[in-house]
Amino acid sequence: MTMPRLLIIALTLLASPAMAQEIGFGGLQADVSAPVEVAADSLSVEQDNGRAVFTGNVVIGQGEMRLSAQEVTVEYADAKQSRIKSLHAKGKVTLVSGEDAAEAEEASYDVEAGNVTLIGDVVMTRGNNVLTGDQMQVDLATGTARVDGRVRSVLQPGGN
Incomplete structure (x- = not known):
């Protein structure tokens, strides 16, 4: 099913190898009770299994947080x-x-729990500081993150 280029739906929510590094990134906090807005080039609704698939330049916003991807599947509760x-x-x-x-290559957002998991060649930046890993889990309520896999960080002197 094809929809206008900017389809916006406001949905209210009730919304080294084997080494890991736990980090605090306050900017990745989000109001998990804020409405979720979705914009995409097209939408396919699968009523029988409670899913909607947004494709093409997908942008999802919740408060100050923005997630973009080529395809996003929404599963309803x-x-x-x-x-x-x-x-x-x-x-x-x-x-x-x-x-x-x-x-990252992929991301899963458990809206009810308020957690985002980024998977595959994860690169996180804050200013000039960079952190990479295979997988990153972010607790949006607290702004803390855990990076697993081959973790590498580049921290600039005088940076946060």
Whole structure:
């Protein structure tokens, strides 16, 4: 099903190898109770399994947080499709909040728990500081993150 270029739907929510590094990135905090807005080139609704698939230049916003990808699948928590359970993004995924930005191959957002998991070649930046890993889990309520896999960080002197 093809929709206008900027389809916006406001949905209210009730929304080294084997080494890991836990970090605090305050910018990746989000108001998990704020409405979720979705814009995309097209939308396909699958009523029978409670899913909606947004494709083409997808941008999702919740408060100050923005997630963009080529495709995002929305799974609903109920048959009425009034409450989002989770989002799964793939293809050039970017997550931005405040001065923090993260890129990955895929991302899953458990809306009910308020957690985002970025998977595959994760790169997170804050100013000139860079952190990379295989997977990153972010608790949006607290702004803390955990990076797993081959973790590498470049911290600039005098930076946060």
